[in-house]
Structure formats: structure tokens, C-alpha cells
Amino acid sequence: MAHIEETAPRITVLPPNREKIKKLWTVAGILGIVTALEFAVAFGVPHEFKTLRVWIFIGMTIVKAGYIVGEFMHLRHEAKVLIWSILIPMVFVVWMLVAFVYEGMAIADIRKFF
Amino acid sequence: MASTSTTTVQAPGRSVWDGGVSPMGASYGKLMMWFFLLSDAFTFSALLITYGLIRSSHSAYEGAVEAFKFSDAYWPIPEKVFEAVPFIDVHAPLVFVGIMTFVLIMSSVTMVLAVEAGHRMDRPAVEKWMLWTILGGITFLSCQAWEWSHFIHGTHVGDAVAEGTKFFGANLAQNQYGPPDFAAFFFFITGFHGFHVFSGVCLNFLIYYNTVMGVYDRRGHYEMVEKVGLYWHFVDLVWVFVFTFFYLV
Numbered sequence: 001m002a003h004i005e006e007t008a009p010r011i012t013v014l015p016p017n018r019e020k021i022k023k024l025w026t027v028a029g030i031l032g033i034v035t036a037l038e039f040a041v042a043f044g045v046p047h048e049f050k051t052l053r054v055w056i057f058i059g060m061t062i063v064k065a066g067y068i069v070g071e072f073m074h075l076r077h078e079a080k081v082l083i084w085s086i087l088i089p090m091v092f093v094v095w096m097l098v099a100f101v102y103e104g105m106a107i108a109d110i111r112k113f114f
Numbered sequence: 115m116a117s118t119s120t121t122t123v124q125a126p127g128r129s130v131w132d133g134g135v136s137p138m139g140a141s142y143g144k145l146m147m148w149f150f151l152l153s154d155a156f157t158f159s160a161l162l163i164t165y166g167l168i169r170s171s172h173s174a175y176e177g178a179v180e181a182f183k184f185s186d187a188y189w190p191i192p193e194k195v196f197e198a199v200p201f202i203d204v205h206a207p208l209v210f211v212g213i214m215t216f217v218l219i220m221s222s223v224t225m226v227l228a229v230e231a232g233h234r235m236d237r238p239a240v241e242k243w244m245l246w247t248i249l250g251g252i253t254f255l256s257c258q259a260w261e262w263s264h265f266i267h268g269t270h271v272g273d274a275v276a277e278g279t280k281f282f283g284a285n286l287a288q289n290q291y292g293p294p295d296f297a298a299f300f301f302f303i304t305g306f307h308g309f310h311v312f313s314g315v316c317l318n319f320l321i322y323y324n325t326v327m328g329v330y331d332r333r334g335h336y337e338m339v340e341k342v343g344l345y346w347h348f349v350d351l352v353w354v355f356v357f358t359f360f361y362l363v
Binding site: 064 | 138159173174191220223234350351358
């Protein structure tokens with residue numbers, strides 16, 4: 001078995017980075033709390049306040065997305081040019097979403113007359 | 115960060131002006147994964163934008179929530195559709211989908227812990243966290259299988275679709291919950307996402323297998339865990355949006 005020992009790589013295993021792991025669990029906790037808050041809003045805020053509900057949900061979604069992309073996917077710590085090359089195209093997508101939802105509401109208004 | 119990163123950003127023996135430095139300070143594989151995910155985000159956005167257009171062009175339910183009844187005249191309130199839980203006969207709106215969300219977020223956390231262990235070349239820890247991640251993915255897929263089955267077969271009380279007819283459950287042509295488009299979007303959006311989860315579980319298993327076989331120890335770095343990790347977090351990210359726009363709003 002000597003030849004295997006020769007080719008076996010020499011690995012230095014570093015001890016766990018406690019500070020980093022603690023930070024990851026903090027982010028996980030924030031995601032869990034925001035999801036719990038979403039449930040609180042879903043059952044606490046009555047359906048009559050539809051616009052308010054929708055905007056709270058969208059805000060919380062953006063917070064969660066920010067933590068997932070920024071911390072879990074590590075984008076916040078990448079080079080600035082990489083951050084912008086991911087975010088700028090998404091701005092156009094968000095614009096498109098808003099535009100099409102408004103388009104749909106206009107179609108609904110027109111349909112009421114026919 | 116530089117102290118724990120195992121990524122080779124500077125190619126050996128090449129000058130800066132000769133391709134010696136990776137653009138944007140990320141390795142080729144990671145950069146391409148980012149741009150693949152961006153294009154994948156476009157595909158998911160296309161589905162969600164179409165959903166937004168079609169849903170907002172249907173009239174919304176105007177009456178009291180307590181008196182809500184399924185009808186193809188208006189878009190249903192999601193929490194009235196998704197209120198079943200496996201094995202127990204209760205009305206628990208959104209509880210099951212909340213559990214699914216929690217499972218997927220937790221598997222994202224275990225994935226990021228696997229990446230952290232990979233930075234330290236700690237093979238047993240990578241194996242452990244990858245197994246948890248795979249378990250989370252399989253749990254989510256199982257939950258979704260139940261959710262689909264329940265959605266397709268319907269509840270024990272069917273509602274009138276058209277005058278004089280009753281229809282239980284859902285297919286692509288008609289459903290008991292609301293307009294035909296409602297079920298179509300449920301199948302396409304959660305189906306496309308579920309297929310991503312399935313691919314992610316396969317990739318995660320591949321990474322786990324390679325880790326056990328010592329491939330990354332021989333290679334000298336665990337960057338593959340990081341790249342597949344990006345994909346897995348993206349799947350979680352998409353679910354956050356699906357959860358909001360399909361189940362909550």
C-alpha cells in the first residue's frame with residue numbers, strides 16, 4: 001500500500017470559523033423571523049386592507065431575497081462590478097413585472113364594459 | 115475573506131494582461147454559475163410576470179372572506195385553496211406550505227455550512243452538511259408531491275363550476291378552485307420550481323459522492339461545493355418569490 005500513501009494528498013484541516021458560523025445562523029434566524037411575520041400579517045391584517053397587505057409582503061420578500069443573495073450566495077462580499085452585473089438586469093425585470101401587472105389591471109377595467 | 119478562500123483567482127505563470135487575473139475577482143466556474151443563474155432568473159421572471167398579467171386581468175373576489183366560495187368568475191383567495199395538511203382533517207390555511215418554506219430555508223442553511231466546511235478542507239463536516247441538505251431537498255419534494263396530489267384530486271366538497279355540473283380537483287383545462295388559468299399557473303410555476311429542486315438534489319448528491327470519494331481533497335479545493343451551493347440557494351430564493359406571489363398575495 002506504499003504507493004497509495006505517496007499519492008495521498010496532504011490536507012490541513014482548519015478549525016471551524018465560529019464567528020462566521022454564528023453569523024450564518026443569525027441570518028437563518030432573521031429569515032425564519034421574517035417568514036413568521038409574514039404569517040402574522042397573513043392572518044392578523046384583515047383582507048380589506050389588500051394594498052397594505054400586498055406591499056408588506058413585497059417588502060418582506062425583498063428583505064429575505066437580500067439576505068439570501070447577499071449572505072448565503074455571498075454576493076455582498078464580491079467585487080462591485082459583479083454585484084452590479086447581477087442587479088442591473090434584474091431592475092429591468094422588476095420594471096417589466098410592474099408594467100405587466102398594470103397592463104392586466106387595465107385589461108380588467110376594459111372587460112367590465114363588455 | 116481572502117484567508118479562508120481556496121479559489122485560485124490568479125492563474126499561475128500568466129501576466130495580468132495575458133488572462134492572468136479572473137474578471138470580476140471570481141473564478142471562471144463561479145462567474146459562469148452566476149450568469150447561468152441570472153438567465154434562469156429571467157425564465158422564472160417570465161412565468162411570474164405572465165402570472166401577474168393574467169391574475170390582475172381577472173376580477174378579484176370582492177365580498178367578505180368568511181363567505182368566500184370557489185367560482186370561475188373571479189380569482190380565488192390562495193389561503194382558501196391551500197388549507198389542507200396531510201393525515202389530519204383540519205382547515206389550516208397555508209400551514210403546510212409554511213412547513214415547506216421552513217424546510218427549504220433550513221436546507222439552504224445546511225448548504226452554506228457545507229461550503230464553510232469546504233473552505234476549511236474539513237471532509238467529514240462537508241459530508242455531514244451535504245447529507246442534511248439532500249435530506250431537506252427530498253423532504254421538500256415529497257411535500258410538493260403530496261400538495262400536487264391533493265390539488266389534482268380535490269377536496270371532498272366539490273363546487274359548482276358551471277350551472278348543473280360539479281368538478282373535483284384540477285387539471286389544465288378546468289378546476290374546482292377558480293378560472294382555468296389558476297390551476298395552469300399552479301402547475302407550471304410550482305412544477306418548474308420543483309424540477310429545479312429535483313435537479314438540485316441530483317447535483318447535491320453528485321457533490322456528496324465526489325466528497326466521499328476524496329475528489330476534492332485530491333483537487334486541493336472544495337470550490338464545486340460552492341458552485342452547486344449557489345444553485346441551491348437560488349432555488350430557495352425562487353421559492354421565496356413563489357411563496358409570496360402565489361400563496362400570500
